[in-house]
Amino acid sequence: MNDKQLKSISSKVSRQFPEVAGTQPKVRRQSGQKSKSSTSTYLITYRGKSIAADGKSITRIVRVTANDSGKIIKISTSR
Numbered sequence: 001m002n003d004k005q006l007k008s009i010s011s012k013v014s015r016q017f018p019e020v021a022g023t024q025p026k027v028r029r030q031s032g033q034k035s036k037s038s039t040s041t042y043l044i045t046y047r048g049k050s051i052a053a054d055g056k057s058i059t060r061i062v063r064v065t066a067n068d069s070g071k072i073i074k075i076s077t078s079r
Contacts, residue, residue: 001027001042005070012072013046017062020048030065039068 006027014021026045046062058079065074 001066001068001070005066006044008070009044009064009066009072010046013062013064013075016075017046017048017060017077019050019060020046020062023048025064041073042066042068 006025010025023046028043028045030041030043042065044064044066046064048060048062050058050060052058060077060079062075062077064072066072
């Protein structure tokens with residue numbers, strides 16, 4: 001995965017989850033995927049913080065699974 005593909009994925013994620021905009025993601029190559037194609041998949045993890053209505057800080061973790069060509073396969077989030 002190159003920098004251009006990572007920037008494209010990051011812009012899509014930051015539009016959906018603005019609290020992770022501007023953060024540096026962690027990129028890990030996933031191994032052992034049982035896939036019909038021989039393409040590799042990557043796990044991209046973003047961490048961000050936002051403030052709730054009651055003033056407490058909430059950490060948001062966004063996990064993105066993407067393939068070699070930069071196509072997003074799955075997005076999941078936790079709070």
